Amino acid sequence: MLIERYNTAAGEGTALCGIFSDIHRAWATVDNSFFVWHFDKWDGQCQEHNVDEQAICAVGLARAKSGIFIEAIQYLLVLATPVELILVGACCSASADGTDPYAELSLQPLPEYMIATDGVTMTCITCTEKGQIFLAGRDGHIYELQYTTGSGWRKRCRKVCLTTGIGSLLSRWVVPNTFKFSTVDPIVDMVMDEERNTIYTRTEGMKMQLFDLGANGDGPLTKITEEKNIVDPLDAPYGGRRTNAPPPRTARSPKPSIVCISPLSAMESKWLHAVVVLSDGKRLFLTTSGGIGSSVGLNSGLRRPTCLKIVATRPSPPLGVGGGLTFGAVSAAGRVHPEDLALKVESAFYSAGALIMSDSSATAMSSLLAVQKGSAAQLSLPSTFGTASRASRALRETVSALPVEGRMLCASDVLPLPDAAYMLQSLYADVECFTGFRKPFEKACIKLWAKGDLPTQHILPRRRVVVFNTMGLMEVIFNRPVDILRKLFDGNTLRSQIEEFFNRFGAGEAAAMCLMIAAKLLYAEDSLISNSVSEKAAEAFEDPGLVGMPQIAGTTALSNTRTQAGGFSMGQVVQEAEPLFSGAYEGLCLCSSRLLYPIWEFPIMVIRRPAGTNKCEDGVIVCRLSAGAMEILESKIHSLETFLRSRRNKRRGLYGYVAGLGDSGSILYKTGPIIGPGGHSNGRSPYNSQIQDMDPADKSASNKKPRLLYTSAELAAMEVRAMECLRRLLRRSGEALFLLQLICQHNVARLAQTLGNDLHKKLVQLTFHQLVCSEDGDQLAMCLISALMEYYIGPEGRGTVEEISTKLKEGCPSYFNESDYKYYLAVECLERAASMANNPDERDILARDAFNLLTKIPESADLSAICKRFENLRFYEAVVRLPLQKAQALDSNADITNGQIDPRHHDTIMLQREQCYEIVMNALRTLKGVGHSRMQSADKSSGVATAVDPASRTKYIKQILQLSVQWPDTVFHEHLYKTLIELGLENELLEYGGSDLASFLQSAGRKHQEEVRAVSSVTSGAAKLHDLSAPILTSQTKYLELLARYYVRKGERIAAARMFLILAERQCSNSEEVPTLDKRYEYLRDAVLQAKSAGIEADSSRKPIDSSTVDLLEGKLTVLRFQMQIKQELELMTARVENISSSSESPSGLFPRDNILADAEAAKAAKDK
Template identity: 25%
Template sequence: MYSISNSDLSIRNQSMDCSRVQMEALETAGKMLEKHMVLDSNYASLYDKMRIRFNKNCPTVSGLSEHDYPQGAAFTNIKQLVPINKVPIPPEIIENFSLIQSHSLMGLFPEINRAWLAVDNQIYIWDYEHRTDISYFDGLNNTIIGVGLVKPKPNIFKSNVKYLLVLSTISEVVILGMMVPEQNTVSISSGPINEGQEEIQLVKRVLYSILTDGVTMSTIKGSSTGRIFLGGTDGNLYEIEYQRDATWFSKACRKVNLTQSSLSYILPTFVNALITREDSIVQIAIDNSRHVLYTRSEVGTITVYNLCEGGQGFRCVVSISEEMIVKQAVKIQKTLENTYFKTIVSISAIEARECLLLGLVVTCESGTRLYFNPGFTLKNQRPTYLNLVHVRLPPGFTGAVPLARPDKVNLVHYSRGNLVMNTAPLGIQESIWLLSSDSYPFQPSFMESQTCLIMDSKPWVLEEVGGAAFSSTSLCTKEEPPLVVRQHYERLAKYVALGPHGVEIYSKLRPVDLLAQLLKDGNGPNSQSVKQYFHAQSEDQACASCLILACNSSTQNLTISEWATRAFFLYGGEPKPAPSSLQDTSPFSPNMISTPQPGSTFMTSQQPQTDAIFSAKHNGLYLYVSRILRPVWTRRVVKEVAMGELDTAVTLAEISIVCSHLHAVSCFIENHSNILPPSNNVNVTVMKDVTVMNDKTLYETKLQEVYLMERRSLEALKMFIGHA
């Protein structure tokens, strides 16, 4: 009979103890990571920053206080919009551009990093950044008056037909296919295709062609579900419905007037002309997250359409004139003339990931923004009306030190809280403005930084390119966290201004890029501006940003990486005991750990507590790792694709991105063992307010304990990363 010796039992017990210790360490690290995720989620929404709830749900106004556009902080002196490139139009296109016969249009396809130029009945498409991959089409009989790029409906075309090119003339609408090689597509990217360096083939065989029946359609917009909408000069909204093949009962492609009343079909044409007033649709904006469509007419009328759940329906909700909008705005801000709210130049849909209770932002020629709620509630995201809830004035209205004020806004791009405007005041050079709240992620009020740059030439188009490595649905199920939380997965946002002289490309700096710029300007971490950055952003947040730079092993960033590492240790502080054992700890303060005292809550402090305030280095590490894991932390690992059949819910590409970031952090910890506090022989700096003889000994004991706590916590994190 086999017998177990005492030595075997001892080894087994040691193994079990080791496993138990590992499990406890992993559990400790996991709980600490979750606490930091909760801390990152403890931010005010854009709606709450507007203080609407605190105003008894009545409309509010901002932009009048100097706190709305702060000045003097370390990062406010840095231009957050940086010109990075100027690229002329390819010479072979310029030759044709100079031979314009009657009509020309220019535009950008940010989805594929391409620019286009339509000259009469010809269109050129090219890679604007590299001046390569020029496509050309001249198969139309009439002048091109509208151009759009649309993602096709699924399962209609071959898999490599990723986009549809929609061209409209005075007589017909033509649809062509655009093919992208399969191996060059990036499944996890919600941004442009792999920086636009692939060859994109324009299929010159017309897929669909349909007559316009005399209606000019110059505004074209596609939805994420593959629907194609066109705005007519007659004021109606049209849709091009298409399918794979024609059937007995329907054509392969047809044009549908979505907004014309049934009565107009039975009335004579001259009667329709008398009772209707033509007001061209000049802009279409779509909220693809909630399937809501907005239109803006030539005279400023805004109309809301409900595309219904799934995006396949259509229903007109409400229409509001510019005159009514101006009256509402003046009622909210009575001290300003109505001229500040006149002449709407742009409408932009606000998606659910930015704010659940806002749906539309309207930008006026003065730079004033008007925010609308189409009837959204936290439980119901369907539009029912259109109410003006907030007026945001541009810089220049503060009482103390007046700032430069935008004027004669011409072009606008708004996305995820960032407003970019092209202004063209009379007699003054063209400018580009950026207003962004990304520098103030956890502030309770609506604060924005501003940047204004002089442009070389007048642009015709202004668009944003770039995007997230993870889609918005991966990052959060509701409103997405601030940029500082997700910046390590974000590509640099780029803004492209296109005009007859070419493109001017600007990049918008993320919070971590601001830190890198401060380190570069100060030639290291010892400058006053870097110290101010740590103070303004909080040491924990700044340490997390330092880690993004320190973990970047790119040879182009070695100096910045070294400086960021030095800043991390220089300003990251040390753990220390809490000022008082009686101090309550907040459920949203993961930097403090405590052992609760026993007995009744009415018992006051006869029994000591072991309270520790972790260092900013500790908290920055946990913050950064929690942000790396955030996209996949709460997601299901598998999903049911059929009865009894499971498939992975997280793609290999997504896991690879997460693991690469974790590996970089692991290497950082391995290469900097001094990040782990010593477990003994701690050098103690005695508190200045020692009044009792044994206070010094008590403080030394507590300090020894908190150093040990931080060391164990970081060792647990190191083990957690290794297992992940």
């Protein structure tokens, strides 16, 4: 259709063409008709839009500003004719499967958005990502097309001249253009630098102009400078960089013209800002800053442009370079070509380090020249030495020539799809030189190609450029080094070609590319790698002839200082031996570091706040990485780790070499001896071996200071261990990414709300490195998993533990192991049991299942919370046994009980054990009613009734005591007995106490009391009473009373009698603690009763007992009874005296011997005695 329309105009119509890379469309105009079609589909469909009569002279595409048009209008098509400017709405819709967001395009006329040009013919249009529209006119001025919704008297659309003053504006209004005779140099090209907010223009007279839009791009347009002779290096200053300048042009040599101006991103250079391509193929690199240095870079808002200065030049690429499968770098530095072989560049396109030029120097057929920065490393020494010469660091380029029919009119990058671009932006958003890029993500990701092929070929697809020439559209695809290597493996390539590839790129880089092919790490569109190619790449990665073997660095550089016979030797330099690993290890390091580089040292979570809010205000915590980015990165890391693990299991490469030396297990996974040729079997670590040079000529040097060297077996084992460490790091990193994906799928902001303030702050500051390698990362991961499980097993749970646990165990086993699975499965059972209050049988079954699961992992469970659930279910067997099992696990060898614990660890372990004991004690306190209100509120939250009748409470206490006493932990028994006495449960203590209760009561009642023997003579008993005459405190009396009651309950009458006697005759250091006579009488009476009972039992069993014990106790009881009578008489006497003294009558014969006690004071003193 397009060709027919052009032929209809007899080839004399106005025709333009271009590419809208934003919407994946190519366009062309013929007179007043505009055609647009999808350049990716090649389906022949072409959409047409016509304007009124006038021929279209300029076309542009701008993003629609928000809030002006309907949401469906995403772009604005700008059409310029000699008489008016027209805006047309462009609506893009996605395909049915959603893979192509620009599948359909519809053009919507906007009749209210037209404006007259006022006689100015526009030559070119450029637009910013903010939606600004700039137009260059043939009058040499720059205009801006502004549009609004329109209100009141304001027009919806207006044209504003940005480069003229008031005087020029008035003259243009008063004097028509027909009567102006001054020469006008029209602007024919205009390029926008989105990063620095500057505009470059080119006029017909080959002048370059620089304009500034301000730091934010919304300031007034300011003209910075205009350079007239920039295309002629002989007439322009070079700032001291005019070395190796080309010879002066002859008279027949035409002056070169500018064919392309392109801005340079900050990722390409921090102090070069633009490149100009001339018609002879030369390139001029410009800066807009007066000073040259690293301070001029991405933060251009701090330093605005001041000039337009040439900093460096590059000669034209060499001719005679053909396309094909070449992988050598062609240096173009300092070459001078004959004039008859000079390039004739008609058009050029530059973007992110790639240059495409249309050359018509050959008469037969024109060609496309593709120039890129060379990736090959041609070093005079191996790259691992880091001593490359200055020449090797020079900029090298690869040049490919492709003969084509027709000449190139324009070209553009094929932008990645929005989903892929968003993934790349999410990964590299915080990387240096990428933070300043604004939307759209598709164009920002183009800048990553400027980093070169080697650092990005694992994540970026092959670069594609669509070229519009006079014969139609064509697509140019740039092969990366890994693509060349893949093609070498795909064919019957000679080994010499593979060796040349390794030599050109270095063993490390080539090995990294072999890994990418073998593990299939390439971009999704390029991942169609056959198994045969993958296996060949794996074999090359393990081929010592290609990647080398580990060796000692610097040994080849040492000079031998041996002299002739009879000469004098000063010895030789002693150099520390350092292992230098093979190219396979270096390639693994390169591949791993490039995968982890965009996330390793950056925070995982960020706080997202609404636009315009204060940074101090709280926001929503979200993951910095998108779900797609984490999925792709995790898949690549998993593929690489799987490949390495398979090679280890198959014992390929160095794995097999080391395994053949002997004890493969000790070499691959732990330190140990290497047994085999060149190894040591004496048990020493190969890392510490010292091998002396036994060359007789070097004995003098080696005897003075032996050199530390490693055998080949030791070096191989060291490299295998290093590779194994990297493999485990990759595995852990992949599991961390999987865990992050799973957490983000369940609303990380909601899960983070369950964390405390301290953990919340740590989560925001947590880097990926810390998540993988630190204890804080493990702690936060455990907390997030716990919150995730609560989401599933809570009252409003939306799944089962089995469902989410399966994903966690398979995807991140190092963060979620089997014990975690059992714990949360038990919690799920308890949640279900709590909801079955009306079905006690089923509730008990579920509680029993949970208990059985937790008994397998007592040390891994959070008992403080889990036992409260069991307590609410009245399942006290778990409340007792689980804490005691955990306490036992903390001291599995019973070192504390045996007194063999390290004093440094005693307090820590004892504190942890006491925390376990307190869980059981708290259950007793709850049943007794201590802290009942607090427990009741907790019980209500679990949905279980808390009311317990007295009979059930007694039963539960008995159950706890019986279970506790059965556990063989004397330290726990002490805590239990003290708690029972504290709660007033003495009867239960005496009834259900264990065999160690007596010893506990004895040690608690009298710390130095000897054990009371059941059978003892009166003499020995008296001796013991004499030894135990130390004062007894009131706090100790309770334990002795319980001990006496314990003896009575156990039938040990003599021991009970003696304990009562001790209590009756106990001494006190404080007079206030002295027991009353009544209390002493009670103790002695019980002692006599127990002694008599012992005698009766002895008579019945025909085991006589010494009667002196009973006589002694009865005698003491008689004396005490007499003392009580005296005390009683004295109290009566005191009362009578007080009554007589209070009456008015004198004392008379009421008391026969009243003369003995004359006053009341004497009576009172006698009473006290």
